[in-house]
Amino acid sequence: MYNNILGVFILVIKVDNLTKRYGNLIALDHFNLEVNQGEIFGLLGPNGSGKTTAINCILSLLKYDKGTVEIFNKPMAPDAYDIKKDIGLVMQNVAIFDELTVYENVDYFCGLYIKDRNHRRELVEQAIDFVSIGYYKDFYPKKLSGGLLRRLNIACGIAHQPKLIILDEPTVAVDPQSRSNILEGIQRLNKAGATILYTSHYMEEVEQICTRIAIMDKGRIIATGTKEQLKAMISSGEKIRVELFDMDDNILQDLKKLPHIVSVEYEDNFLIVKSSRGKNNLLAVLDYLKSNNIAFGKIYSEPPTLNDVFLEITGKELRD
Amino acid sequence: MFLHNYIYRLKCIVRDRELMFWTLFFPIILATFFNLAYANLSEAEKFAPINIAVVDNKEYQKNAPFQRVLKSLSTTSDDKDEEGIFNIRYTTKEEGDKLLNDKEIEGYIYCDNGIKLVIKESGLNQTILKNFIDEFKQTSSTVETIMEHNPESMHSGLLDRIGHRTNFLKEVAPSKSSPDTVVNYFYTLIAMACMYGGFWGLKEVTAIQPNLSPQGARINVAPIHRFKVVIVCILAAISVQLFEIILLLAYLTLVLKISVGNQIGYIILTCIVGTITGVTYGAFISSIIKEEGLKIGALIGSSMTMSFLAGMMYDKMKYIISTRAPILGYVNPVNLITDCFYSLYYYDTNSRFFTNIVILCVFIAIFSLCTYLVLRRQRYASL
Ligand SMILES: Nc1ncnc2c1ncn2[C@@H]1O[C@H](COP(=O)(O)OP(=O)(O)OP(=O)(O)O)[C@@H](O)[C@H]1O
Ligand SMILES: [Mg+2]
Numbered sequence: 001m002y003n004n005i006l007g008v009f010i011l012v013i014k015v016d017n018l019t020k021r022y023g024n025l026i027a028l029d030h031f032n033l034e035v036n037q038g039e040i041f042g043l044l045g046p047n048g049s050g051k052t053t054a055i056n057c058i059l060s061l062l063k064y065d066k067g068t069v070e071i072f073n074k075p076m077a078p079d080a081y082d083i084k085k086d087i088g089l090v091m092q093n094v095a096i097f098d099e100l101t102v103y104e105n106v107d108y109f110c111g112l113y114i115k116d117r118n119h120r121r122e123l124v125e126q127a128i129d130f131v132s133i134g135y136y137k138d139f140y141p142k143k144l145s146g147g148l149l150r151r152l153n154i155a156c157g158i159a160h161q162p163k164l165i166i167l168d169e170p171t172v173a174v175d176p177q178s179r180s181n182i183l184e185g186i187q188r189l190n191k192a193g194a195t196i197l198y199t200s201h202y203m204e205e206v207e208q209i210c211t212r213i214a215i216m217d218k219g220r221i222i223a224t225g226t227k228e229q230l231k232a233m234i235s236s237g238e239k240i241r242v243e244l245f246d247m248d249d250n251i252l253q254d255l256k257k258l259p260h261i262v263s264v265e266y267e268d269n270f271l272i273v274k275s276s277r278g279k280n281n282l283l284a285v286l287d288y289l290k291s292n293n294i295a296f297g298k299i300y301s302e303p304p305t306l307n308d309v310f311l312e313i314t315g316k317e318l319r320d
Numbered sequence: 321m322f323l324h325n326y327i328y329r330l331k332c333i334v335r336d337r338e339l340m341f342w343t344l345f346f347p348i349i350l351a352t353f354f355n356l357a358y359a360n361l362s363e364a365e366k367f368a369p370i371n372i373a374v375v376d377n378k379e380y381q382k383n384a385p386f387q388r389v390l391k392s393l394s395t396t397s398d399d400k401d402e403e404g405i406f407n408i409r410y411t412t413k414e415e416g417d418k419l420l421n422d423k424e425i426e427g428y429i430y431c432d433n434g435i436k437l438v439i440k441e442s443g444l445n446q447t448i449l450k451n452f453i454d455e456f457k458q459t460s461s462t463v464e465t466i467m468e469h470n471p472e473s474m475h476s477g478l479l480d481r482i483g484h485r486t487n488f489l490k491e492v493a494p495s496k497s498s499p500d501t502v503v504n505y506f507y508t509l510i511a512m513a514c515m516y517g518g519f520w521g522l523k524e525v526t527a528i529q530p531n532l533s534p535q536g537a538r539i540n541v542a543p544i545h546r547f548k549v550v551i552v553c554i555l556a557a558i559s560v561q562l563f564e565i566i567l568l569l570a571y572l573t574l575v576l577k578i579s580v581g582n583q584i585g586y587i588i589l590t591c592i593v594g595t596i597t598g599v600t601y602g603a604f605i606s607s608i609i610k611e612e613g614l615k616i617g618a619l620i621g622s623s624m625t626m627s628f629l630a631g632m633m634y635d636k637m638k639y640i641i642s643t644r645a646p647i648l649g650y651v652n653p654v655n656l657i658t659d660c661f662y663s664l665y666y667y668d669t670n671s672r673f674f675t676n677i678v679i680l681c682v683f684i685a686i687f688s689l690c691t692y693l694v695l696r697r698q699r700y701a702s703l
Contacts, residue, residue, distance in 0.1 A: 022702055056703055059541050061530050063699040078698035081543035089541045095534035097527070099335040100328065111324040112542035156538070 010037040011073065012164055012195045013058065018067030020050075020057055020219075027053040028064070029219040035197055040190050042210030043199040044306060046318055050219040051199040052092055055168050059089065071164065085113060088162035088194075092169045094153045096141055103128065103137045106155045113160035127159035130185060147178030154182065158189065165189060166197045171205060183209050203306035203318055215310055222313050231304050234312040235262065238304065240273040240282050242289070243297030247271070251294065258284050271296075321544070322552055329524065329556035339519045344564045347513035348571055351506060355576045358502045369395050369407040370445045373419055373428035376410040380431040385460060390429075393452075405448070429453070442639040450643070504662060506578045508632035511657035513568050514594035515623040520557035521602025522615055525691070528553055531700045532610065550695060554599060562595045581665040586673060590664070593680045594657040600687035601653065607694035626654035656680050 013035040020028040027050045035041040045051050056062040058069050060078045069076040071083050096105045106124045114120045128134050131151035141149060150170060158165055167186065171179045187209055190196050200206050206213055207227050214224040223230055237260070244251075247266050255264045255273060260281050265272045275281035282301050289296055310318040334340070374380065374390065381387075394408045411419065416428035420440050427439035427449050437453050439446045528549050530537035539549060569591065572578040580587055602619060609615045629652055631638040638658075641649045649655045656676045663672040 056537075060699055061537055061540060062703060063701050078540075079545070084541060084543040087541060089538060091534050091537060093534040095538040097328075097332050097535060099332040104328065104331065108324075108328045109538060109542070111321070111328075112539065112544050115321060115324075 011035070012037050012039075012071065013197065014068075014070040014073075015054075015058060016068045018054065018057055018064055018069065020053055020062065020064040027219050028057065028067075031067070031216075031219060032221055033058075033214060035195060036212075037195050038190070038193075039212055040186065040196040040198060040210045042206035042213040043197065043216060044201065044203060044206045044213055044310075044318075045199075045216035046201055046310075049201075049216050051201075051216065052168055053219075054216075055089075055166055055197075055199065059087070059166070085160075086163040088158045088160065088165040090154050090157035090165070090167040090170050092172065094141075094149050096149070096152060096156060098141050101138050101140055102133060102144070102152055102155075105141070105152060106159050109156040110159040123159050123161060127155040130158070130188075131155045132181060145175075146173055147175045150174050151178060151182065154185070158194075161194075163194060164197070165194050168199050169201070170198075171200065171202065179205075201318070203310075207306060213306070215306065215313070217310070217314050223309065227306065230306060230309050234304065234309050235276050237275045238281060239302045239308075240271075240275065240285055241300040241302070242271045242273070242285065243269055243299070244271045245269060245295065245297070251292075254292075255285065255288060258288065260284075321548070325549060325552040326556055329527075329553050330560065332527070333520060333523070333556060333560045336523065339523060343513070343516045343519055343561065344567065347509060347516070347568050351509055351568070351572055351576060354502075354505050354509065355578075358505060369405060370448065371407045371409075371425045372449065373409045373411045373416045373425045375413045375416055375428060375430040377413075377431060379433075380429075383431060383435075386431075386435065386456065389456060405452075442636050442643065444635070444639070447639045447642070503578055503580075503665065504631060504635060504638070504658065506572055506576075507580075507658045507661035507665075508627055508630050508654065510565065510568060510572070510591075510661065511594060511630060511654040512623060512627040512632060513565060514561075514591070514598040514657055515601060515626065515654055517557070517561035517565075517595050517598030518602025518605060518619045518623065519616075520561055521554065521599040521604070522606040522619060523602075524553035524557050525550075525603045525606035525695070526612070526615075529607070529695070531703050532606070532612075537703065546695065546698075554603060557599045557602075558595055561599055562592060565591045565595055579665065580661055583664050586664050586670070587661070589677065590657065590660040593677055593684070594653075594660075596684050597653050597657070597680050597687070600684050600691065603691045604687040607691045623654065626652045630655035630658045650679055653680060653683055656683075 011034055013033060015031060015033040018028050018031040018033075019026070020031075031050070031054055033043075033054070043051050043054070053062065057064045057067075058071070058076065060069070060076050060080070071080075072086065074080065074083055076083055097108065100108060103124065106127055107120065110120055110124050110127070114123060128137060131154050133148055133151050133155065136144060136148060136152075141152065144152065150173075154167070154170055157167075165186075170186075171182050174182065183205060186196055186198065198206070198210060210227070212224070212226055213230060214221045215230065216222065223233060225233070244266070251271075252264050252266065255261060255271075258281075260275045261273060262276050263272075263274045273281070273285055282299075286299070307318045310316075390406070390408065393405045395406065396408070409419070409425070411428070413428075413430060416425070416430065416438065419425045420428060420438065426441075426443075426445045427437055430436045430438055435453055435457060437450055439449070526532045526536070528536045528539050528546065530540045540546060566588075569580070569587070573580060605619050605622075606615055609618055628634070629637060629641060629648060632654075638649075638655070641652075641655070649659070656679055660673055660676045660680075663670070663676065667673070
């Protein structure tokens, strides 16, 4: 989002050429990132691509070999307390104390930011309501399910109402109900004014909530943009699947000759046709089938996904 | 901010059931077992005069002060107020060896270029003998120095006054309280419990170090100086541990009736210094070892070894260390804490007590400094 009056973007995070090695392994390789105020910025990458490492470097927890990090237009450092006070972190690992109750945990971490007790009490209550764990306020973490723990983890990171919230895979190993609760919560935080940096290896989540997305692999950003921009970068468009019971090579050959068609395969009674950009590819396929009197069953048409983007750039699937 | 942190750290510590067991209930249970096991031992070791021999040679005959001191401590002494400590026979060296072999005596004194002690076994009686001779040597060298530099003062009764220092012997063991090996087991136990305070130091450092726990990472992204948090955490650990040690002490003295003497102030001081030593030791271990299991292993292993060397399982250990490798006694915090209690109980003078306290403080300084140097790092190579 941009500042409406001036019509310019306000940078919240600016990372330049960040390089981080673990011994011989290059975890971040000239990593660049710019997050604007008001965005929900998604960092999408497979396991081990360096998302957590990037966040820990941005927050000055990790040493890095090269590069600069600026937050709120100021250089980030371990003792940059005026920057730190406006950041909220939700880590990939649940970071809470087992000996404290749900309420006490949120209060403890919030207390590192907010000194005024009355104000803090309000904030803590709000954060607990926000992730809907009010019922469990006096529970010890041992008694909470994985999904509830994740929600508590989030409450601990956001209670002090930071301007910038960084969430590292907050939905890993979470039940669908908690997941939608979390995703919806992130959007609400954003509406309330927070800039969000969100990492995930689930493309659906990122597509669902992020206003801008960077795809990363092996420590590098390989593409950045809105999901539409990203999908426009690649040559493959929609994927059409048609249930077919009789199949011969002629059909395959003929279909391949149609305009915009990139590949045609037949698998498990399904004809899979991948097309490049261009509209009405589905109609063209169906026309061909009808005019040749070929009987077909169910039809599916899928728009390209971020997985297709990832596949096309890296040559491998985002997952697994 | 201080209070906020302190109170929450206290909660985290007190609610940690496992560590509460090891730091509080385990020593109490152990004390109870010691009490059952040693209930009769104490009776059996009630003080009896120590049988010794003195080789009656020329050098001994020349050493009049030593003769005088020995005589005053002998069971045949004229001084009827005091019970003698030593049952002395005057023999030749050969007879002495034979008596020692036949276990008729605990040891014999042999003057040959100085006063020498010959013993075969080690135990409390031998410790007393050795202490006596060491103390005498020290005192007489003081006398010699004075004689060289200020001979006149000898006439003004100084010798008498210095001679009085040998009275310490009556304090070393018998007269003040009977030499009760059993109490030493309990003193070692308190010292071990102090070192178990290391568990808290370990827990606290782990909780705030980003490379040791995710909670630590969370604390480190907050706008607060890490050292402020560290200090509060360590203070919370010390508070709880000190409370536990006082409870243990109360249990020992009030329930088990183990005497620790009556110098309450110094006893509390020992507890405080011992507790801080333990907690900072744990913090030190936690900051230099990264792996969780290894940390706990190192802490338990080292404090057990220290306790063993201080005589917790085997009472003669203390004597063996003090004769064969005295340095080991000085670099062993458990031994130093034990010895604080021991010297408060057995000695009238407090110099030995304060030496121990000072050495413990040096340990605290070293542990704290090392922890500081490790924690000072702001960014980590890996989390
Ligand atoms: N402490 C470490 N020491 C050595 N290598 C590490 C360390 N931490 C991470 N790595 C390596 O660095 C790379 C990036 O790891 P990172 O945890 O940043 O990935 P990620 O994108 O967060 O993955 P995930 O989705 O699994 O959380 C991986 O290859 C990982 O094996
Ligand atoms: Mg990660």
